[in-house]
Amino acid sequence: MADFRGFLTTRGRELPARRPVDVRIKDWHEVYEEQAEAELRRQAGRCMDCGIPFCHSGCPLGNLIPEWNDLAWRGHWHDAIERLHATNNFPEFTGRLCPAPCETACVLGINQPAVTIKQVEVRTIEEAFGRGDVPPQIPDRLTGKTVAVVGSGPAGLAAAQQLTRAGHTVAVYERADRPGGLLRYGIPEFKMEKRIVDRRIQQMQAEGTRFRCGVDVGTEITGGELRDRYDAVVLATGSTVPRDLPVPGRQLDGVVQAMDFLPPANRVALGEEVAEHVTALDKDVIIIGGGDTGADCLGTAIRQGARSVTSLEIMPRPGAERPEGQPWPTYPTIFRVASAHEEGGERLYSVSTTEIIGDEEGRVSGLRVQEVTLGASGPEPVPGTERVLPAQLVLLAMGFLGPESEGLVDQLGLDLDERSGLERDGDYMSSVPGVFVAGDAGRGQSLIVWAIAEGRSAASAVDAWLLGEVRLPRAIDPTDRPTGL
Ligand SMILES: Cc1cc2nc3c(=O)[nH]c(=O)nc-3n(C[C@H](O)[C@H](O)[C@H](O)COP(=O)(O)OP(=O)(O)OC[C@H]3O[C@@H](n4cnc5c(N)ncnc54)[C@H](O)[C@@H]3O)c2cc1C
Ligand code: SF4
Numbered sequence: 001m002a003d004f005r006g007f008l009t010t011r012g013r014e015l016p017a018r019r020p021v022d023v024r025i026k027d028w029h030e031v032y033e034e035q036a037e038a039e040l041r042r043q044a045g046r047c048m049d050c051g052i053p054f055c056h057s058g059c060p061l062g063n064l065i066p067e068w069n070d071l072a073w074r075g076h077w078h079d080a081i082e083r084l085h086a087t088n089n090f091p092e093f094t095g096r097l098c099p100a101p102c103e104t105a106c107v108l109g110i111n112q113p114a115v116t117i118k119q120v121e122v123r124t125i126e127e128a129f130g131r132g133d134v135p136p137q138i139p140d141r142l143t144g145k146t147v148a149v150v151g152s153g154p155a156g157l158a159a160a161q162q163l164t165r166a167g168h169t170v171a172v173y174e175r176a177d178r179p180g181g182l183l184r185y186g187i188p189e190f191k192m193e194k195r196i197v198d199r200r201i202q203q204m205q206a207e208g209t210r211f212r213c214g215v216d217v218g219t220e221i222t223g224g225e226l227r228d229r230y231d232a233v234v235l236a237t238g239s240t241v242p243r244d245l246p247v248p249g250r251q252l253d254g255v256v257q258a259m260d261f262l263p264p265a266n267r268v269a270l271g272e273e274v275a276e277h278v279t280a281l282d283k284d285v286i287i288i289g290g291g292d293t294g295a296d297c298l299g300t301a302i303r304q305g306a307r308s309v310t311s312l313e314i315m316p317r318p319g320a321e322r323p324e325g326q327p328w329p330t331y332p333t334i335f336r337v338a339s340a341h342e343e344g345g346e347r348l349y350s351v352s353t354t355e356i357i358g359d360e361e362g363r364v365s366g367l368r369v370q371e372v373t374l375g376a377s378g379p380e381p382v383p384g385t386e387r388v389l390p391a392q393l394v395l396l397a398m399g400f401l402g403p404e405s406e407g408l409v410d411q412l413g414l415d416l417d418e419r420s421g422l423e424r425d426g427d428y429m430s431s432v433p434g435v436f437v438a439g440d441a442g443r444g445q446s447l448i449v450w451a452i453a454e455g456r457s458a459a460s461a462v463d464a465w466l467l468g469e470v471r472l473p474r475a476i477d478p479t480d481r482p483t484g485l
Pocket of ligand 2: 058059060061063065094095098099100101102103117118121449
């Protein structure tokens, strides 16, 4: 185990510093500074290697956390990355972006701040890349089987890497010009720089995975053609249909879905020429919705030079402590401060939008809102609390309803489940034999860690279906649901 007195001698939980706000909002680089190696290893030494490591069950990938905490504490970085890669294809994504349900399940967290698991994870993979310890894993022999993966987000990438390493010939189809899914054009540079995605794609290409970008499957190639060409198909197309706000004034100019705002903003931040794009410069911005997407809009709007940013959330502000009904080791609903929240803006809770107001030219000029309380049947308006907030840009970040149902889904005749996801059985197979589903397309809007877990598991199911034996590890079943996430 890691330092057997570590949790007693290193009392405090220390994370790396975030760069000063007034510096970081002037650029798009990542927010965290590097933690001194000695401090990071001391922090890893707080892990108690519990008899029953609840952090394992908190992590959808089943990461072997106490094992690599121990190896990191000892400075055995090569062995640490071996143990980490055993269950997680892309620790550099989760180590930066995961909300770390492992940490809310950490046993030390019962009466002390939890071990900095996510930080040890990202440092372990960065040490490995820095030491040239992430070589391509080229399969010894090919199976002669071919697989098409549609979608190059974390689910598609994980499925493709597992299947390529298992000896199948894998092509990833992606309609965007570059691979990565939401990692590429949804999540801003200040949360994860795109060179991190490129570095992993290079490893995958060297292993033999082929990427066909700029190909919209369902238009440029039909679902039927894909099935004819490949022995199996994995759909990892994400959950892309955004929830809308059906109030008067929704049609006004300047009312924009978050995913129509963030991708062009990311491209501009990367120095690309984007013909027409919405910018927050010198505007009063209102973001409706308080999740990850809302926080990403906030950090982006601040960096673009917004005059003011207000985030609206219809639910009440969560408390600072775990609610009674969400005891350890569940992932609780508590008040969280993302790096973007430190950078500015106001957060309003228990507020509902009743109307979007416009000027004579059809542009948004404000939002009529009112306070709500949570009644038995949902939010109920509080009479006399109506007011108008000024806004020249309104960003809708209220989540996603599921995958697109026209095009590919129609062509293949796939069934949807009761939550509008692509239906699949316990082996990730859709209603059409040989067509598998992984990630948000089946699960609904979720997290990167679940997408990787599903991609790995679907790959195991595809491999077994193609060869008639189970050879690859499986992280989760499609019906597994997080506790509190
Ligand atoms: C703005 C934003 C911020 C987020 N931040 C976080 C975070 O900080 N941490 C976290 O854990 N999760 C976060 N999430 C959620 C996370 O990004 C998703 O759960 C995850 O990316 C889902 O992975 P996926 O592979 O299933 O789908 P996606 O990442 O959505 O990838 C699907 C890919 O399929 C492609 N595609 C779709 N249809 C076709 C087609 N017909 N032909 C070809 N290609 C197609 C799409 O272009 C896309 O590239 C965030 C989500 C958003 C929107
Ligand atoms: S992937 Fe997420 S839950 Fe799993 S160990 Fe890393 S930070 Fe924790």
